[in-house]
Amino acid sequence: MSGYNLIWVFIAVVIASAAGYVLTPKGDNQTVIRTIIIMTLACCYMSWAITYLAQLHPLIVPKKTGMRPHLE
């Protein structure tokens, strides 16, 4: 698990968007479908990437109280 995952996934998303752009059938709705595919991929990647990046090098760690003692 490293930061480079972000880059690999980014490349995958770019390829998927390009494929979506090229492979959309011509017709009335071509613009709409292309826009939907590319924007969805972009938005989903952005959400995931921000979350992943934020947790890459955590500045604080979780603290809990009142947990049940471990049973081994």
Next chain:
Amino acid sequence: MAPSTLFRSEEMSLIQLYIPAEVAQPCVAELGELGKVQFRDLNPEVNAFQRAFVSEIRRLDEMERLCRFFNTQIEKAEIPSRSLTTAAYGSRARSAQEIDDLEEKLKEHEGRIVQMNGSYETLQRRNLQLTELRHVLRETGGFFEQAESRQDTIRNSMDEGDASTPLLEHDVEQQNHDEMGRLNLGYVTGVISRARMQTFERVLWRSLRGNLYMNSAEIDEPITDPDSDEVVDKNVFAIFAHGREIINKIKKISQSLGATLYTVDDSPDKRRDAYLEVTSRIEDLNNVLSNTSQTRRAELQKIAENLSSWTTVVRKEKAIYHTMNLFNYDVNRKCLIAEGWCATNDISIIQHALKNATEASGTNLPSILTELTTKKKPPTYHRTNKFTEGFQAVIDAYGIARYREVNPGLFTIISFPYLFAIMFGDIGHGFLMFLFALYLVLYEKKLAKVDNDIFSMFFSGRYMVLLMGLFSMYVGFVYNDMFSLSLDFFKSGFDWPIEYNSTDTVEATSNGHVYAFGFDPSWHGSENFLLFSNSYKMKQAIIIGVIHMLFGICLQVYNHVNFKNKMFIWLEFLPQILFMSSIFGYLVFCILYKWSVDWWALDDNGNHIHNAPPNLLNMLIYMFLSPGNINPEEQLYPGQGPVQMMLLFIALICVPWMWFAKPYYLKKQHSKHHYETVAADDEVAYDEEQNGRAGGSNEAEEDDEGEEEFEFSEVMIHQTIHTIEFCLNCISNTASYLRLWALSLAHAQLSSVLWDMTFKIWFGFSGVVGVVGLVIGFAMWFSLTIFILLGMEGLSAFLHTLRLHWVEFDGKFYMADGVKFEPFAFKTVLEAKSE
């Protein structure tokens, strides 16, 4: 011919139609069915009553009135009528002959119905009268006997002149006399409502000074008063008095109090005969009444079958004639000239429709369609289907796009559900929302007919809600929040210690892994969870906001290119983008950079490589307050000082660039253009003198073309406002995106509190208490989830997303000063009238 996409509005052309008068009606009907042409009013100065087809419209108005009359009659008789929608779009417009036939038929039906109504009412009234008469006959029998037994008393009392003996009915002294000597008694019999009885007696007593003998009895069944149509209780009364004057007085008084008088014979035999006769007449009358109502019902049912299609036909015809009133009627050549807007891509369809209409009517006269060139501003037409029209409606509510400018509706399809999901992200709630929208979508044909206003609002946005649900589920996975619980699919990035007491505060340690998708579940239930998630969500909100706004600014480029203002890209777009990027783009870069650095990393000797992680907000503030000075203990990256100085400098020069460049450029353009037109004007004036101003009337129509007035001061003020607005909006709009964080926090907290307080508390119980408690707890939890979290939070997040789109995104590029394309279509006419 530009291709038809949702990215811009359609290309429109102004078309002119020459329609011969004979085929005018079928042609317009065909165009109405098609619904692709918006006609212009070619007779704007003509009064509504002076237009060409006023008489036809009046005729159709009359027919519509008849249809409405039938409708009320049918509703009163409670006959189920066939709904309007099924028949509405099927019936085509009719020829003139059929309209005449329909008019005749309607008038005929009306005559019959009115007649039947009238006779029914008369019969009903008669029936009531006879019923009352029957009651009178029945009761008065008793009165007469009592009256005859009282003759002596009356004679005695009249002889004595003693007026104090009460002659009222109920407490009757039982003095039965055998003598049946007849007194010359006059009597008045009738019926009066029970409520008036007391008043009646009192008035009579007072006015006649007791010289009367009155008897009354109640009628058991309530009778429908024929005049007022109410059901009242009535009494039969019989008044015996002596003397013509007194009788007349009694009659007048009873009539003034609303009693109905009936004459009754004084011999009992005749009364019995009359009673039998009246009974038989009542029976006959009832038969006739039921027959009449049967026939009327049958007639109304026959009408009801066709009424919806007749109404549709009449409304369509009226719409056709109203439209034809807009045309220019050329009397000499017997043809109508129509002008209208239509999409350029639709012209062939329209021509085809016109040809069909001409062929259907059987004549050989073709209609001609020509395109006109004009400088008028065309209306805006976005070609949408059932999926995109919900999103387009949301954008149109803010303002209709200018002709051929970039349509934000296209991007709203995804950005709206996405921003909603950022504020709403929860797998469970998103799934419920998705299910609701799925139901609406799968049953859309059936649900389209529901009439409720609020429901139809949700229904028209069903695809939007569907996407919102889907995106909410995805963002819910990212936030790792399902009804406020976390899912645990992947290896966590934190390890918890094993040895601890239950009172200790336990700290996890980071193990170098990153949770593969979304929030680490180790954070769930920690005390400092909010510390981490608030920081994360705020930064995410800023990143998304800045990207959204930069995207909006970039869309300006397309507009500038399309409206042939390429220079504006350098004058307006570039300074805006540079200003935004150098401050807030830099902030986003810093956020991403700070996240990607391992601040606690140790080098080989165990010393920290980096300094303590700096606070980004302070960094941004000091970038402005003391540019270039960076404390090495708090730097984000080496070389930060000069970089920030340069960015500040870029932002600073962008301000005067935005402010002065465009007005200066426009001024230069105008003076160049001015010199050219002055030269051209001279030539034009010369030509006009020569030709005697022929064709001058065309100029009057082109009222909104022509020289655009150029006031430098106005342009300058406009640009100043624009610049100040942009610069201040940069900050305020960026901060405004923080609502993405705020609502998401509120949603998560509400969800968690609801779970803890209504459901989780029952887990500790066992046995019957536990079971009952769980059932109650679940009911509460589920209903509050639906109403508060889905209903209230959903609407709230929807509203905030709407605001972000309308103000923050559209404010960067959207002009929104267009006119909507409203074609002449029967569908809109029928829908409008049926409300």
